[in-house]
Amino acid sequence: MDDPDIAKVQTFITPETVCRTLLDLVDIRSPTGSEAGMANYIVDRLHRTGIDAGLQLVEPGRSNAVAHLRGEGTGLNLLFTGHMDTSYSGDEGISWAKASSRKGYFAMADSTF
Numbered sequence: 001m002d003d004p005d006i007a008k009v010q011t012f013i014t015p016e017t018v019c020r021t022l023l024d025l026v027d028i029r030s031p032t033g034s035e036a037g038m039a040n041y042i043v044d045r046l047h048r049t050g051i052d053a054g055l056q057l058v059e060p061g062r063s064n065a066v067a068h069l070r071g072e073g074t075g076l077n078l079l080f081t082g083h084m085d086t087s088y089s090g091d092e093g094i095s096w097a098k099a100s101s102r103k104g105y106f107a108m109a110d111s112t113f
Contacts, residue, residue: 021045030085038084039063 030038039055042065046053053067065084 032085034061035084036061036063039065042084043067 024041025038028037028041036055040063043053043055046065046067051067051069053065056064056066058064
């Protein structure tokens with residue numbers, strides 16, 4: 001497809017960018033109830049791309065990342081939603097591992113995984 005918008009987006013979404021973002025996200029400890037670090041990271045990334053974003057405080061240590069990308073006002077609204085927690089309490093005695101990548105493969109630096 002020769003859509004100029006797709007070509008423009010593809011200059012920003014590269015395998016390297018996707019890999020770096022994945023590694024950054026994996027390295028943020030975010031058990032249920034402690035998602036603030038993940039929300040801050042997402043809001044910061046959105047701000048750097050010029051998207052209107054902010055934090056919605058749920059309770060101390062828990063925030064949602066909320067962003068608005070305004071269109072022309074003539075189309076339908078679109079909502080993306082997802083979980084930022086890692087679905088465990090953080091008290092399981094599992095150490096947090098750092099992620100790394102080499103030659104397109106991902107690995108955890110801690111042998112407990």
